[in-house]
Amino acid sequence: xxxxxxxxxxxxxxxxxxxxxxxxxxxxxxxxxxxxxxxxxxxxxxxxxxxxxxxxxxxxxxxxxxxxxxxxxxxxxxxxxxxxxxxxxxxxxxxxxxxxxxxxxxxxxxxxxxxxxxxxxxxxxxxxxxxxxxxxxxxxxxxxxxxxxxxxxxxxxxxxxxxxxxxxxxxxxxxxxxxxxxxxxxxxxxxxxxxxxxxxxxxxxxxxxxxxxxxxxxxxxxxxxxxxxxxxxxxxxxxxxxxxxxxxxxxxxxxxxxxxxxxxxxxxxxxxxxxxxxxxxxxxxxxxxxxxxxxxxxxxxxxxxxxxxxxxxxxxxxxxxxxxxxxxxxxxxxxxxxxxxxxxx
Amino acid sequence: xxxxxxxxxxxxxxxxxxxxxxxxxxxxxxxxxxxxxxxxxxxxxxxxxxxxxxxxxxxxxxxxxxxxxxxxxxx
Numbered sequence: 406x407x408x409x410x411x412x413x414x415x416x417x418x419x420x421x422x423x424x425x426x427x428x429x430x431x432x433x434x435x436x437x438x439x440x441x442x443x444x445x446x447x448x449x450x451x452x453x454x455x456x457x458x459x460x461x462x463x464x465x466x467x468x469x470x471x472x473x474x475x476x477x478x479x480x481x482x483x484x485x486x487x488x489x490x491x492x493x494x495x496x497x498x499x500x501x502x503x504x505x506x507x508x509x510x511x512x513x514x515x516x517x518x519x520x521x522x523x524x525x526x527x528x529x530x531x532x533x534x535x536x537x538x539x540x541x542x543x544x545x546x547x548x549x550x551x552x553x554x555x556x557x558x559x560x561x562x563x564x565x566x567x568x569x570x571x572x573x574x575x576x577x578x579x580x581x582x583x584x585x586x587x588x589x590x591x592x593x594x595x596x597x598x599x600x601x602x603x604x605x606x607x608x609x610x611x612x613x614x615x616x617x618x619x620x621x622x623x624x625x626x627x628x629x630x631x632x633x634x635x636x637x638x639x640x641x642x643x644x645x646x647x648x649x650x651x652x653x654x655x656x657x658x659x660x661x662x663x664x665x666x667x668x669x670x671x672x673x674x675x676x677x678x679x680x681x682x683x684x685x686x687x688x689x690x691x692x693x694x695x696x697x698x699x700x701x702x703x704x705x706x707x708x709x710x711x712x713x714x715x716x717x718x719x720x721x722x723x724x725x726x727x728x729x730x731x732x733x734x735x736x737x738x739x740x741x742x743x744x745x746x747x748x749x750x
Numbered sequence: 751x752x753x754x755x756x757x758x759x760x761x762x763x764x765x766x767x768x769x770x771x772x773x774x775x776x777x778x779x780x781x782x783x784x785x786x787x788x789x790x791x792x793x794x795x796x797x798x799x800x801x802x803x804x805x806x807x808x809x810x811x812x813x814x815x816x817x818x819x820x821x822x823x824x825x
Contacts, residue, residue: 467786622815622817623816683788683791731754733755734755745755745760746811
């Protein structure tokens with residue numbers, strides 16, 4: 406059996422081009438392996454080989470999705486692959502979304518299997534899970550050594566033509582199957598097993614919807630008390646609370662009373678993962694203090710909560726974000742705030 | 751964070767650049783912004799025009815807060 410042809414999609418970081426400062430590089434392709442491809446080839450050496458690697462900057466992909474999609478798809482196609490591997494993209498949000506979008510492109514246009522690796526909370530997984538076999542991996546590249554064998558195992562199962570592929574996170578797709586017993590009988594048997602504490606396999610796991618109903622609109626914004634919150638890391642100069650540049654464990658609360666404009670002298674961003682130059686030059690680009698103060702002065706809003714709240718959204722766990730939100734909301738309610746503007750980078 | 755705040759009944763508008771992420775996370779009022787490193791600005795504009803751009807985006811956000819919605823809405 407000849408070796409299967411694999412194309413590998415990675416971002417600028419794993420290609421060794423550079424970090425955030427290079428996140429706007431356009432798509433390119435290179436023959437053979439780049440970066441983590443070497444470890445995949447070692448795992449798959451008897452059955453498959455990475456024939457080409459396609460690279461795109463994460464910011465470029467998200468800001469020019471149509472152009473990037475066309476280019477990346479053409480590059481992948483040029484290698485005539487049997488399987489495409491994307492990532493692993495761990496808990497990197499933009500990389501995950503780009504890798505997921507590539508999976509969708511390949512699935513819908515080339516109709517070949519895609520294998521990826523993401524941390525379950527990566528938004529790219531939720532968006533694109535039905536388009537590939539996404540293996541659960543850790544939340545940072547430190548877990549690369551575990552991710553590669555797990556993803557390679559799924560690739561091998563696909564090549565072997567296994568009926569039931571295991572080791573990936575559910576795609577959320579329903580599959581039609583024929584069973585010998587009718588549904589009512591299977592349901593009763595499942596219920597009996599459940600009552601008797603025996604193991605059973607559900608045929609339709611319930612999805613977990615985590616949604617919040619929209620809160621009622623503000624009746625008259627010119628009478629409303631507004632608060633500013635941000636996950637883009639806007640903090641006073643010097644980052645007095647030492648909010649982490651990624652995986653934040655806390656948020657800060659800072660007075661707006663004496664500030665009408667954010668400047669390089671009074672403020673900065675604590676956020677890692679994006680180029681901070683523009684935010685540090687003028688932090689109003691992240692938290693619109695200058696215009697909101699102006700709107701307060703000319704009566705476009707009723708009043709302004711005296712503080713802004715800031716954390717860093719980069720790789721921050723859902724559990725922490727939820728906790729911050731709940732604590733912030735409590736303080737806002739106590740102060741009679743009517744509505745909130747939350748900015749993200 | 752957006753959801754945890756909205757769960758208390760406070761209307762909240764999410765101003766962000768990657769709208770699909772905001773939708774996945776579950777924001778109900780979304781205002782798309784300029785770019786990841788400068789959501790509410792644009793360093794290529796002169797300061798006056800940049801501030802006007804920011805003013806427009808914030809006005810849009812205030813409008814969103816005044817608009818009743820029943821499902822996720824991008825303004």
